[in-house]
Amino acid sequence: MLSCIVDAEILRKLVKxxxxxxxEAKIRTSSDGISMRAxxxxxxxxxxxELGKDAFELYEADESEIGVDLHRLEEILGIxxxxxxxxxxxxxxxxMKIRIRNLxxxxxxxxxxxxxxxxxxxxxxxxxxxxxxxxxxDRAIRAASKISDYVILGVENDVFxxxxxxxxxxxxxxxxxxxxxxxxxxxxRSMFSLDYLSDMSKSFRSSPEVRIHLGTDYPVKITxxxxxxxEVSYLLAPRIESx
Amino acid sequence: MLSCIVDAEILRKLVKxxxxxxxEAKIRTSSDGISMRAxxxxxxxxxxxELGKDAFELYEADESEIGVDLHRLEEILGIxxxxxxxxxxxxxxxxMKIRIRNLxxxxxxxxxxxxxxxxxxxxxxxxxxxxxxxxxxDRAIRAASKISDYVILGVENDVFxxxxxxxxxxxxxxxxxxxxxxxxxxxxRSMFSLDYLSDMSKSFRSSPEVRIHLGTDYPVKITxxxxxxxEVSYLLAPRIESx
Amino acid sequence: MLSCIVDAEILRKLVKxxxxxxxEAKIRTSSDGISMRAxxxxxxxxxxxELGKDAFELYEADESEIGVDLHRLEEILGIxxxxxxxxxxxxxxxxMKIRIRNLxxxxxxxxxxxxxxxxxxxxxxxxxxxxxxxxxxDRAIRAASKISDYVILGVENDVFxxxxxxxxxxxxxxxxxxxxxxxxxxxxRSMFSLDYLSDMSKSFRSSPEVRIHLGTDYPVKITxxxxxxxEVSYLLAPRIESx
Numbered sequence: 001m002l003s004c005i006v007d008a009e010i011l012r013k014l015v016k017x018x019x020x021x022x023x024e025a026k027i028r029t030s031s032d033g034i035s036m037r038a039x040x041x042x043x044x045x046x047x048x049x050e051l052g053k054d055a056f057e058l059y060e061a062d063e064s065e066i067g068v069d070l071h072r073l074e075e076i077l078g079i080x081x082x083x084x085x086x087x088x089x090x091x092x093x094x095x096m097k098i099r100i101r102n103l104x105x106x107x108x109x110x111x112x113x114x115x116x117x118x119x120x121x122x123x124x125x126x127x128x129x130x131x132x133x134x135x136x137x138d139r140a141i142r143a144a145s146k147i148s149d150y151v152i153l154g155v156e157n158d159v160f161x162x163x164x165x166x167x168x169x170x171x172x173x174x175x176x177x178x179x180x181x182x183x184x185x186x187x188x189r190s191m192f193s194l195d196y197l198s199d200m201s202k203s204f205r206s207s208p209e210v211r212i213h214l215g216t217d218y219p220v221k222i223t224x225x226x227x228x229x230x231e232v233s234y235l236l237a238p239r240i241e242s243x
Numbered sequence: 244m245l246s247c248i249v250d251a252e253i254l255r256k257l258v259k260x261x262x263x264x265x266x267e268a269k270i271r272t273s274s275d276g277i278s279m280r281a282x283x284x285x286x287x288x289x290x291x292x293e294l295g296k297d298a299f300e301l302y303e304a305d306e307s308e309i310g311v312d313l314h315r316l317e318e319i320l321g322i323x324x325x326x327x328x329x330x331x332x333x334x335x336x337x338x339m340k341i342r343i344r345n346l347x348x349x350x351x352x353x354x355x356x357x358x359x360x361x362x363x364x365x366x367x368x369x370x371x372x373x374x375x376x377x378x379x380x381d382r383a384i385r386a387a388s389k390i391s392d393y394v395i396l397g398v399e400n401d402v403f404x405x406x407x408x409x410x411x412x413x414x415x416x417x418x419x420x421x422x423x424x425x426x427x428x429x430x431x432r433s434m435f436s437l438d439y440l441s442d443m444s445k446s447f448r449s450s451p452e453v454r455i456h457l458g459t460d461y462p463v464k465i466t467x468x469x470x471x472x473x474e475v476s477y478l479l480a481p482r483i484e485s486x
Numbered sequence: 487m488l489s490c491i492v493d494a495e496i497l498r499k500l501v502k503x504x505x506x507x508x509x510e511a512k513i514r515t516s517s518d519g520i521s522m523r524a525x526x527x528x529x530x531x532x533x534x535x536e537l538g539k540d541a542f543e544l545y546e547a548d549e550s551e552i553g554v555d556l557h558r559l560e561e562i563l564g565i566x567x568x569x570x571x572x573x574x575x576x577x578x579x580x581x582m583k584i585r586i587r588n589l590x591x592x593x594x595x596x597x598x599x600x601x602x603x604x605x606x607x608x609x610x611x612x613x614x615x616x617x618x619x620x621x622x623x624d625r626a627i628r629a630a631s632k633i634s635d636y637v638i639l640g641v642e643n644d645v646f647x648x649x650x651x652x653x654x655x656x657x658x659x660x661x662x663x664x665x666x667x668x669x670x671x672x673x674x675r676s677m678f679s680l681d682y683l684s685d686m687s688k689s690f691r692s693s694p695e696v697r698i699h700l701g702t703d704y705p706v707k708i709t710x711x712x713x714x715x716x717e718v719s720y721l722l723a724p725r726i727e728s729x
Contacts, residue, residue, distance in 0.1 A: 072655060079629045102622070102661055103629055108654040136345070143322045143346055168351040169315060175345055379588070386565045386589055411594040412558060418588055 008080035052229030067110030126213035128185035138205035140173035154189035188214035251323035262313040295472030310353030369456035371428035381448035383416035397432035431457035494566035503689035538715030553596030612699035614671035624691035626659035640675035674700035
């Protein structure tokens with residue numbers, strides 16, 4: 001059903017980006033590559049990833065679903081060192097064989113039919129789109145999380161901003177159109193929980209390019225590449241701003 | 244009232260050196276620079292600092308007092324990276340505007356009249372004065388804190404020593420006049436709480452030059468520069484040695 | 487009775503390798519060097535070390551026993567920096583004088599007659615012997631400890647293996663005769679507690695050469711050098727495999 005070899009670090013990034021939201025995941029395999037989509041138990045955030053067959057050193061797969069415990073897979077991949085490749089083989093519904101150098105693992109699979117259904121991807125139209133480095137966003141989110149549990153992301157007059165309001169202090173991060181890699185669309189302003197954004201930020205902070213899609217009192221969609229043909233995407237519901 | 248730009252690291256060092264003893268501080272501004280003086284709640288230790296206008300890239304100030312929460316200020320300055328400058332503006336009694344790169348903060352100020360009065364600086368005459376690297380002192384203080392809660396600092400026959408006595412072991416650190424940068428005066432011997440000295444030591448351990456003023460059963464005064472025209476000074480009351 | 491100077495790091499490694507099993511130790515001194523042998527309180531594991539006089543910069547000693555608190559000695563040696571030498575003097579039954587740079591310690595000794603007798607070294611014949619880097623073994627042991635409390639070490643058909651079985655996953659690490667520095671003897675297979683092996687592994691993981699002696703349902707003996715004339719040896723009792 002699946003036989004592939006890939007840089008262990010790439011797979012680890014995808015798994016880690018997903019495991020902040022869900023414990024288990026149904027990974028879909030096809031002749032084009034692997035993909036995953038899942039919603040957290042509170043139905044507030046969705047994560048999805050795609051990894052095209054070009055990202056693999058070797059890739060052979062049928063159309064199928066593989067149910068895995070993301071935390072166990074993440075721990076196994078954590079044993080890999082920089083540059084290690086991981087070889088993965090799934091030949092039945094029972095188990096996944098994972099090989100990293102001299103280490104081989106057999107990981108029991110989860111029956112996909114016992115898992116939550118794949119979430120429907122909502123049809124969204126964003127009013128603004130921003131592209132900048134993960135490091136910039138992460139820095140602003142860490143600053144915000146020191147003073148509040150919520151943060152506002154917005155665009156106003158060609159300025160992208162991140163705002164937070166604490167008891168005794170307020171914070172505002174701004175990047176003008178010139179400082180951003182890209183800024184498209186008009187104004188937007190939505191509030192989000194830092195519980196979610198801080199975890200997400202750890203996944204994309206080392207990414208040179210993070211794309212943020214915004215609206216007003218609207219979900220945010222954050223996408224970033226982990227390799228040439230692999231991408232992670234987060235969707236996070238807004239909090240209602242009470243003023 | 245205050246408008247200045249300074250290396251964020253310099254300001255962070257001053258704030259951190261102070262926040263080990265007090266949560267809030269009244270920072271005095273004048274045309275010459277800023278300064279602060281405060282005593283810990285147990286009245287055992289005093290910290291003061293001065294930062295001359297030459298340390299600033301831009302400096303404009305009236306004579307005034309600014310009441311700040313040191314821990315919040317420290318956390319904000321912690322967002323800065325090596326080489327970042329911080330711009331600070333106080334234009335009313337209500338708030339301080341802090342800007343580091345694309346991040347701007349508004350920090351509520353504390354009414355200085357609601358805070359403790361500035362401590363009186365006692366008139367002290369020390370019998371000995373020692374100058375050496377912060378690293379040497381820190382190493383001896385860390386060694387002492389592994390075996391006791393108290394430490395003795397002294398000078399005897401042109402030898403500076405740090406002593407501690409544990410249940411099953413004792414420790415003595417010595418530096419001769421030749422090994423020290425400077426040794427002035429005669430003998431001295433006083434005991435201090437390692438609770439205080441260990442915290443202070445973290446502030447000066449990376450300082451190439453720390454000056455220690457001693458007496459017998461007498462306070463210790465420890466001063467170290469953080470930049471050419473900025474200095475921190477600690478004053479710590481002795482413990483009575485029971486023998 | 488003992489007067490010696492040695493690289494502090496060498497002594498620290500010996501003390502740390504021992505302190506994972508015992509709190510106190512009787513160090514034997516003779517004209518040839520120092521040695522130690524002790525069994526943990528559960529009688530499951532033994533540690534011994536030898537440090538020949540050639541490892542010392544200066545070495546003078548009578549035949550004697552010195553009872554020391556290993557944790558206190560380890561803490562004192564932890565103050566040393568890379569390249570620091572430690573000077574040790576024992577001139578009576580009461581105390582050990584330790585000097586590292588400008589720091590001198592006096593550590594109370596423990597009366598050796600009040601301590602447990604030196605363990606008898608069992609007469610063991612191992613069926614297999616493996617030599618590889620500490621890093622390889624440590625990696626496999628860390629991988630095993632993520633999924634189980636026990637691990638199997640074995641040799642089968644000229645392949646050295648480390649196996650663990652978790653609830654939902656199993657792991658197997660293999661090194662062929664070609665990948666090992668050395669492989670002698672025939673087959674072997676024994677199970678051990680990871681509580682012990684994980685601690686031992688921290689002591690030898692930076693060692694370029696670790697020697698493992700195995701049998702079937704038999705103790706394991708692990709030896710590794712800490713310097714040219716100094717060696718640590720662990721002996722660990724097997725767990726009975728219930729299948």
